[in-house]
Amino acid sequence: MKEARAVFEPVDPKVSFPALERELVEFWKQDQTFEESLRIREGAPRFVFYEGPPTANGKPGTHHILPRAFKDVFGRYWTMKGRFVERKAGWDTHGLPVELEVEKELKISGKQQIEEYGVAEFNERCKESVHRYVRQWREMSERMAFWQDYDNAYWTYHSDYIQSVWWALKQMWDQGLVYLGFRVAPYCPRCMTPLSSHELAQGYKDDTPDPSVYVRFRLKSDPKTSLLAWTTTPWTLPGNVALAVGADIGYLKVRQGQENVIVAEARADALEGEYEVVERMRGQDLAGLDYEPLYPYSVPSEGRAQYVVDADFVSTEEGTGIVHTSALYGADDLRLCQEKGIPFRHTVDLRGRFIPEVEKFAGLFVKDADPLIVEDLRERRLLYKEAVVRHTYPFCWRCDTALIYYALNSWYVRTTDRKEKLVSQNAATNWVPPYMGTGRMGDWLANNVDWAISRSRYWGTPLPFWVCESCEESRCVESAEEIGLPRDADLHRPHIDQVTLPCAKCGGTMRRIPEVLDCWFDSGAMPFAQRGYPQHGKQLFEETFPADFIAEAVDQTRGWFYSLLAESVILFGRNAYKNVICTGHVLDERGQKASKSRGNVLDPNYVFDHFGSDAIRWIFFTAPVGESYRVGPQALQEVVRRFMLPLWNVYSFFVTYARIDGFDPAGRAAVPVGQRPVLDRWLLSRLSGLVRTADVALERYDVNGASRPLEAFVEDLSTWYVRRSRRRFWKSESDADKTAAYQTLHEVLVTVARLLAPFVPFLAEAMYRNLTGERSVHLADFPTAEVGAHDPGLETQMAAARRAVEAGLAARDAAHLKVRQPLNAAVLPGDPLPEEIAGIVRDELNVKQLKFGGAGVSLDTNITEELRLEGLSRDIVRAIQQLRKDSGFNIEDRIQTWYDADGQVARAFASQADYIKAETLSVELNRGRAEGVSGKSVKIDGEEVWLGLKQVT
C-alpha cells in the first residue's frame, strides 16, 4: 500500500516444513553457520559437551533422534548464552555388533568360519561396514539439525585412540587393578564364546521347560539318611563337589519307610507322601557332614570335597533349602568353592560335551545327557522325584542354543576396589530425571562386580598384554612405539599378534594374549582418547574434563554412563560428567518398543519428509523426560497442527500486514511499553515471564520446564492476543495504536524465535532471518527477561477478563443470542476491571455497557431497532468479506460495492454505511445492481440480498 517499501519477504501460509527445513540445511552448509557460531564464542568460557558415540552397526532409526535432540538443545542454548561449546562428533566402531553385521554380510557365522575367511580381511570388512553406516548416521544427524563437528570426529578404531586406551589400561595395570580371573560366565557352547550381559539380555525366553529333579545325597555316616537337593540342570550333577545349606535355616529329618530324608522345614511340601518328623536341626548343625558322591569324576585326588557347607545364598523360596554345588557351572558355586577351598575340575569341555574321564556320559552334549543322568540316578535309587519346570532361561541370541554357565579365564578390572568412590561420584552427579541416578544407576553400583574386559573376538582394541611363553611373566604395553611400531601403525589383529617381545625376566618370548577389549571400554575412554591423550592434546583434555553435560537413552546406564564413570574414577578420581539427561525409549503408536526385530522402527526419513525434524524434536521436548514416548504419524500431525502451524500463522499474519503497511521495525522510535495499549502490555509481561521461566529451566536441564510454557505462550499469543488485535492491524489509519501493535508483535515474534532456536532450529531460523534480516538466530544471544515489562497485576486482571468473557459467551449461547447481535448491557460477576480491559470484554461479548459485581451473568436481552440494524450490518460486512475473499481480492484492495436488498437489511445498509464501508474497504456503497459487475445472492438474516463487488484500480 502506498509507496511503502516492504522489509519482510512474503510468507507462505501454506508452508511445507519439510521443504523449509531442507532449504535451511543447505543454507547452513553454504553459510557455515555452525562454524561461525563456534567462532564468535572463541575464548569464551567453555560449556563442555561429550558426544556418546553411536555404534555404527546399523541404520539409524527415529528412536536415535531422541537423545540426539537433547544433546543438540543444550549445545545451542549455551552457545546463545555466550559459552564456547565444542561439539566433537564420535563413532563407536569396534565390537561384536559390528562383527555380526559383517558375518551376516559375508553369510558366515562363528569363529571358525571367520578364521577360515581370514582375520585381516574380516577386520577390513568391519571397518568398511562402519564407514558405510557412519555416512547414514551423519546424514540423519545433519537433517535433524544436530550440530556437531563431523569432519573432526573421533573414531575408536584409530591408532591414536587405541593408544590412549592402552595408556588407560596401563594406568590400571600399574595400580594393580587388572587381573586374570577364573569366573563363571554365560557361555554359548556352539559359538564357543562367553557372552556379555548385553547379549545375554537379548536371549531370555519365558516358559522354557527343564527337568526338575530331587536327588538323594546319602550321608557317609548314615547311608539310610539322605540330604535332598534340587536342580534343574542334571548335567551339572557329575560335577557336584558340595552341598550348601543356610546356617540359620531350620531343617527337618523325616522318616519315610526305611529311609530318612533331610530338607528345609520351610520346603517340607517338596516331600512326597507321608512322613514322620524324626529330628529338627539348623543348617549349622549339618555343616561338615560328608556324603557319598554321586559320581567320581569331579574332584581331583587332593583336598576335601563332597561335604555340607554353609552359604549365604541359600534360600527357601524354592527347591529343598539344600543346594547342589558344582564349582564350575554356577557363579555362586564357584565363589563358594573358592572361599571354602574345595577342589574341583571340569567335567565338560568348551564345546559343552562331557570329557572322556566322565566315562558314563563321555562325548555327550550336556543337554542331551540330562535324561540319561536322571535315568542313571533312578536306577541307583538316588532319584527322589522328577518333574518339569517352566522358567525363564537364556539362549544364544545369535544361534538359539541354550546357554550354559561355564567357568573360564577372563581378564578383569577390579572396579570393586573403587566401589566407594564410584558410588560417591555418582551421587555427586546431577541426574535428570533424579531417580535414574539414585535408583537404576545407584543400585547397580551398590552391587558392582569387577569388569570383565576381555572378549575372545577379532574386531576390537587388542588387549596390550604380553605373556612370556616360558616363565608366564606378563606385561602391559601402552604405546605403539614401545613395541617398535610407528605411531600410526594398524594395531588391530592379526597384525598385532605377530609382535613378540623379549621377556625381561627370563629372556624368553612374550606373546600377546589373543583377546580384544570390551568395546564399552573404548567409548568410556573418549574424554581423553578423543584427544589422543596423553601423547597428544594434554592441555585440551585438561580444559575439557569433566563434561558439563551428556545425554543418552536409558539403556546406557550399564553402558556408556558406567564405562565413563568407572574409567574416570580410576584414572582421574572423579566422574567424567556433571550433568546427565537420561531419555526414555521410543515406542510405536501401540506402545511397543521400537526395535528392528519387531519391524516397527519409524524411518527417520519418513518423519523428516512428512512432518519435519522440528516436529519430532518438539514432541520429544514436551513429552515427559525419561519416560517412554509414543510416536507415530498421528502424534506428529498433531504437533504440527497444534503448535507449529498456529505459530507460523501468527508470523505470517504479522508479515502480511507489515508488508501492506510498510512497517519497518527500525523505521520509528519504539513506543514506550508503558504507553502501549493494555493487550500489548499484557503480552510483553507474559513474554518477560516466559523468558525467565525458560532460561531458569534450561539452566537446570529441565527441558519440559521450558518447552511447555513456550507452547502455552504460543497458544495465548495466537488465540488471545492476535484474535483480539486483528482490527488494530486491519484498520486503515496508521496511528499510535497500530504502531504499538506492530512493534509489540514484532518484538514478541523475534524473542520467541530466539527462545525456540535451541528446540526447533529450523522454524526459529526461518522466522528470525525474515523478521530481523540478520544472518542466523543461532548466532544471536538468548533473550534476557525485560524486568520492566513484567506486570503480574495486569496478568491477573487479564485472566479475570478472559474468565468474564467465557461466562458471558456461555450466557449468550444459553440465551440463543448470536454474538454478532450487539446487546445494550450485561452484568458479570467479580470485581470491576479497569476501563481498558473492560473494553476488551465488551468487544468480545459485543455489548455496549458492562457492569461487574453481579451474582451471576445477566444479559439485557432487549434488542432495540438500532441494535437490530447494527447487528445486521455485521452480517452484511461478514457477507461482503466472504465475497471479497471468494473473488480473489487482496486484503488491501479497495472496492466498489453494490447491493440489492429490501426491508431491514436495506435499512441497515443505509444507517450503517460508514461502518460497512470502512470494514470492507468499499470506497462506494451503491444501491441497485450494476451493469457488468459480477455479483452473488446471499442470505442475510433469512432475506435474499444481491451483492456486487468491483475492484478499484
Added chain:
RNA sequence: GGGCCGCUAGCUCAACUGGCAGAGCGCCGUGCUGAUAACGCGGAGGUAGGUGGUUCGAGUCCACCGCGGCCCA
C-alpha cells in the same frame, strides 16, 4: 526372583510443597472469522488400576496386590 518407572475422559497427557479432577485430539450442538490446516462457548465422556492405612482432607503420603514398560538375574 530383584530394581526403576508408569497406570487419571474413547486416545495422548497435565495438575509447586496433600486442599473443589484439567487440557489437547476425537464426537455432538452452536457461535465467530479477510491469520490459521483454525478459534470461541456449551454438551456427552471419570468409583483417579485394586485393597487397606495415615490425615479435618489423599490423584498426591505409606503398605500390599494387579497390569504394562524398561533394566538386571
